[in-house]
Amino acid sequence: MTIVVAYLAGAVFGLGLVLSGMTDPAKVIGFLDVTGAYGAWDGSLMFVMGGAIAVHATTGRLIRRRPQPLLDVSWHLPTRRDLDARLLGGAAIFGAGWGLAGYCPGPGLVGAAGGLTGAAVFVAAMLAGMLVEHAVLRAPHASPTSAPAVRDERLAGA
Numbered sequence: 001m002t003i004v005v006a007y008l009a010g011a012v013f014g015l016g017l018v019l020s021g022m023t024d025p026a027k028v029i030g031f032l033d034v035t036g037a038y039g040a041w042d043g044s045l046m047f048v049m050g051g052a053i054a055v056h057a058t059t060g061r062l063i064r065r066r067p068q069p070l071l072d073v074s075w076h077l078p079t080r081r082d083l084d085a086r087l088l089g090g091a092a093i094f095g096a097g098w099g100l101a102g103y104c105p106g107p108g109l110v111g112a113a114g115g116l117t118g119a120a121v122f123v124a125a126m127l128a129g130m131l132v133e134h135a136v137l138r139a140p141h142a143s144p145t146s147a148p149a150v151r152d153e154r155l156a157g158a
Contacts, residue, residue, distance in 0.1 A: 001071065002071045002072075005071060014109075016048075017107050018110060018114070020045070020048040021045065022106075022107045023103075023107045023110050023111040025118060027042060027044075027045065028103070028107070029102045030042035031043065031044070031046075097126075101118075102118075103119055105126060107119070108122040108123050
């Protein structure tokens with residue numbers, strides 16, 4: 001049942017990305033170009049963000065009032081609240097990549113699945129970056145403070 005719900009949620013998310021124009025790099029870059037230096041600024045994606053915020057604001061608190069999720073035994077919410085160099089550096093790299101390519105991971109995966117060549121190249125580069133991160137920051141020679149372990153309660157008993 002969990003896999004079916006995950007698939008349906010992903011399908012709805014992907015459909016929303018396609019309908020909103022988030023899989024069109026030109027639209028995303030037009031939104032990110034707030035100065036209009038490369039053409040007219042396109043603020044229409046603010047409605048996508050506004051819709052997402054409205055849905056989360058109205059349902060997020062209601063859902064978390066439940067003692068546990070519907071399809072799991074406990075909530076898996078982040079506990080860290082600090083801002084460190086890795087988080088800020090990763091956010092900067094993410095933003096630079098989004099601005100240069102017009103894709104972020106979700107729309108990139110949807111576009112690649114839809115046969116868009118540029119999205120497939122983006123996803124390949126993203127996967128290569130993930131492999132490099134894993135090899136460099138999580139290798140045995142990396143310092144313990146450079147890559148803090150993430151504890152997942154679901155795997156604790158495994």
